[in-house]
Amino acid sequence: MKIKSEDNFWKLATGKIHNELTPDEASDFDLLLQDDDNKKRFQDIVKTNEKIQNIEFLQQVSIENSQQKISGFFHQKKIRLFVNLSKYAAIIVLTFAIGSLLNVGDYFKKENPQFAEINVPLGQMSEMTLYDGTKVWLNSGTTLRYESNFGKDSRNISLQGEAFFKVKPGEIPFKIKLKNSEVEVLGTSFNVVSYNDDDFSCVTLVEGKVKINSASGTEITQLKPTEQITVPDNLKNIKIKNVDTNFYSSWINGKIIFEEQRLADIVEKLKRWYNVDIRFSDKEIGDYRFSGTILKSKPFNQITTAFELLLPVKIKYTQNLDKKDSILISKK
Numbered sequence: 001m002k003i004k005s006e007d008n009f010w011k012l013a014t015g016k017i018h019n020e021l022t023p024d025e026a027s028d029f030d031l032l033l034q035d036d037d038n039k040k041r042f043q044d045i046v047k048t049n050e051k052i053q054n055i056e057f058l059q060q061v062s063i064e065n066s067q068q069k070i071s072g073f074f075h076q077k078k079i080r081l082f083v084n085l086s087k088y089a090a091i092i093v094l095t096f097a098i099g100s101l102l103n104v105g106d107y108f109k110k111e112n113p114q115f116a117e118i119n120v121p122l123g124q125m126s127e128m129t130l131y132d133g134t135k136v137w138l139n140s141g142t143t144l145r146y147e148s149n150f151g152k153d154s155r156n157i158s159l160q161g162e163a164f165f166k167v168k169p170g171e172i173p174f175k176i177k178l179k180n181s182e183v184e185v186l187g188t189s190f191n192v193v194s195y196n197d198d199d200f201s202c203v204t205l206v207e208g209k210v211k212i213n214s215a216s217g218t219e220i221t222q223l224k225p226t227e228q229i230t231v232p233d234n235l236k237n238i239k240i241k242n243v244d245t246n247f248y249s250s251w252i253n254g255k256i257i258f259e260e261q262r263l264a265d266i267v268e269k270l271k272r273w274y275n276v277d278i279r280f281s282d283k284e285i286g287d288y289r290f291s292g293t294i295l296k297s298k299p300f301n302q303i304t305t306a307f308e309l310l311l312p313v314k315i316k317y318t319q320n321l322d323k324k325d326s327i328l329i330s331k332k
Contacts, residue, residue: 009038013045114148120161123275125296127252133168137252140272141195162193162272164252167208181220181231182213190223191248204228204248254296263288263311263329274300277323281330285313 012029015021021029032038118138120126126138132151138144142161147154155170158177167174169187176183178194178201188208194201203212205223212220212229220238223229228243247265250257256269264286267278273296280286288311294303304315304327316328 009041013042016042017046115145116148116150117143117145119143121275122272125251125254125273132170132172132174134174135166137164139163139251140275159192159194161195162191164191164249165189177215178231180233180235181215182217184211184213185209189249191245199233201231201233202228203231204243204245206245206249250293251296256294258293259291260289261291262286263290263307266290266294267329270294270300270303275324276300277326279326279328281328285329285331288313 009032012021012025012032015025016029033042118126118128120138120140120142122141124140128136128138130136130146130150132155134155136144139162142159142163144157144159144161144163146157150157151172153172155172155174156177157175160179165174165176165185166189167185167187174185174187176192178192179196180194181201183190183192183203185208188210189206190208190210191204191206192202203210203223205225205227207225209222209224211222212231214220214235220231221229221240223240226242226245228241228248230239232238244259246257247259247261251269251273256266258266264280267280267286270276271278290307290311292306292310301317304317307313307329308315312332313329314332316330318326318328320326
């Protein structure tokens, strides 16, 4: 027998647990439990009740602080997420680590904050708007993570991969935690590259001003527009140079614009864009310079054909069923 009323089911289930059912109610509930789904639900309720009985009484609980914590959790659900599927064919996985509501002691601890996480697979890109109005473009193979109180008490996020930010100005500093450093900004546009499989992090400033800190928050330097900083994982030999920012920002529009760019640098972007493995038969090939525009909407073989026409190289493309397709670039 399927239950017809949620309220009636919960009323009878509660009465059953506390031995408060009348003979008629007990008979009605026994009929409900003949249904496997109802039976399983009641078993879950019994288990939950047993866990609640084992929770110790909380001392010195602040109702106001508890309400703020709960409000902060639901606040994260207001993050606005916009994806242009036709432009980027983007895939986003959004997860909330909410913890166990039964373990209320751990739930309210500050050292156990709640997070939202966005993952963009290789070969995909995504565009999103955070709760404070900041726009973020996430490149292939990127993970972005932020706490549930983002935009209220703080604007802290962590990044693994590549992203372009247009930060909404505000009184609360916007901080991006990388694997070996931190970017701090009040309002500006910049690109960040910090993949785990690279041995460096790279920040390119398009406009505004950013501060580069160590992982502990100590200031390393400040960047001006068109400046790019490369921070090795060991924090040694940090380099700052002026660059053409188009190469580091045009990808958000589905293209790479470059002028006399090293083929090795172009290939690193293509590997993640198309989720392919690209190798050089000779390391010297990576130093070849190439100018042009690559559109993500175009088939990959058009890009390799352009390389063969404009550079002294030949390209061998191998399709693989059980792993990434592979491309070998050799000298002609």
